[in-house]
Amino acid sequence: MAQNYGRARQNEIYSAGIHGRTPSVPTDFATLERRARARMSRRGWAYVAGGAGEGRTMAANREALDRWAIVPRMLRDTSDRDLATDLFGQTLPAPILFSPVGAGALAHDRADVHIGHAAAELGLPYIFSNQGCAPMEDVAAEMESVRPGAPRWFQLYWSTDDRLVRSLVSRAEAMGAAAIVVTLDTTMLGWRPQDLNLGSLPFARAEGIDQYTSDPTFWEIVAERLKGATKEKPEISIGAIKTLLSIARNVPGELRRNLTAPEPRAAVETFLDIYSRPSLNWDDLAVLRELTDLPIVLKGVLHPDDALEAVERGVDGIIVSNHGGRQVDGSISSTDALVDVVDAVSGRLKILVDSGFYTGSDVFKALALGADAVCIGRPHMYGLALNGADGARDAVANIVAELDLTLGLSGQSDVRTLTRSALKRL
Structure with missing residues (x-):
């Protein structure tokens, strides 16, 4: 990202405003969500926006973030800010990734190709969904056409047939994945009333396979x-x-x-x-390590003991995640889990986080709490629903811009040096 990215993004929007043009993608999450809901089908909205059970985990994700307040510092030179971060040998322009979201075509046709295009424009990684609506090779080709070498990872759902696991991993390597993200928390679908009330399972209609x-x-x-x-x-x-x-x-x-x-x-x-194997256990990771030399990232870790086990097993990274509140109703929030995991791991592997992070200030808090990067899910899907690839790009660009401005206005100049001293627990 260019220096002063936040101001540049503001100026772009304000300059358009001189001519009476307003953003096609709202710059606040509440309006973005409301407009996306109006655009999406009932089935699409239920799948993307819905949560498990009564939605307590989704609420907990937001409430936990609100319990941490940013404490700005003054009279510090923040004219030169650095959003760049390093993950598995790649330098990224900002510590933000596009999360995998299955059955994305419920929001926009060939969703994954458009999301890949958006991510490549920003130079940020897209974690290809194993439950995507376009073959990974098509998405990789689109990203290459936008930015040669555009960073991408691959999400792996561990099938009950290991032959398929081998094939998916081999294809991921061939299409240029920089990491394999094994999703742990969806060995079976959670109780999702929004989908259930419509009798809607996208995969039964061959959506997302x-x-x-x-x-x-x-x-x-x-x-x-x-x-x-x-x-x-x-x-x-x-x-x-x-x-x-x-x-x-x-x-x-x-x-x-x-x-x-x-x-x-x-x-x-x-x-x-x-599609997924409930019997998956720690010993299976050794099989994956035999299949690939790519970094292995475990998605869905919430307990510090699991994080420590990941360290012992030689895992390269984890994503602290409760699947956007879509799997277990009443689960611990991703933010509260992040604090425990960071303290337990003590920098021995890369820690990313997702679930409930919708704004630049949310990302700032996650980084200050010890995350190396943050994965964005629903915001880019809502932007996609509103304006395709451009919408997905703008939704995440707005988050990056707000992160940049929040960094400077809080008296900080480098995302890699943020600590909890920048926050106060309420």
Whole structure:
């Protein structure tokens, strides 16, 4: 990011205002969320914005951040500010990443390609979703067209079939991933009333399974299952016909054939059966280390003992996360967990955080509490819903700009030297 990025972003918006133009992506989260809701379908909103149970964890994420106040210092030269940070051998212009969000096409067609484009424009990493709506190779190619060498990571959901795990990791390496992010907290879906009340599971409609349907190994598994399958007469209903149409459109191949062929429906059933493995345990990490030399990052760590185990197992980084409040209702907030994890780990691996961080001041607090970087989820999805790639870019650009201004206005000049002395617990 250019020096004085925050002021440059402000000036860009104010200059447009002279001509009566206002931002297509609101600069505050509340308005951004409200406008995105008006734009998105009921199913899309339920999936992206919804949380587990009564939403207590989502509320806790925000309440925990509010318990930490920034304490600005005065008469310090902050004219030269540095947002850059280093992660796994890459220097990033700001300590912010685009989080993986599954079934993004509920917000915008080929969402992942647009998000990748946005991230590449800013030079920030995009963690490709394992439950994406475009093959990882397509997203990588788009990012390369915008910025050669644009940083990207890959999120791995550990399948019950290790052959698929090997294939996904191999593809991630080939498309230039700088790290493998193993998501730990979704070995089964949490209780999500917003989706349940609509009877809406995107993956059952082949929404968000493009990493699978673009994988030769996955289709081998589908073929094996078809050989041993017994034919059952499906229930016919208007809803079933709509679902079949969605599957036929979202699975590769000619639409007319997909409507009658057994493979597309079998692909969905196979995905639902094998996408994640509840038996995943610490010993499995040794298998992953044999598969790749890329840094391994564990996403979903909340307990300090798990963080210490990650250190002992030679893991390279963790993402402190409660999955945006979407898995366990009443879970510890990501901010409270971050404090405990940072204290336990004492700098022995990289610590990132997500879940409930929506603004530049939120990012400032996370960094001061000891995070090396912050992953942004819902804001870039809302921007995407409003204005595609440009919207996703602007939503995160606004967060970076506010971080820059908050840094300077708080008497700080380097994100890498922030400590808890910049905050006060209320």
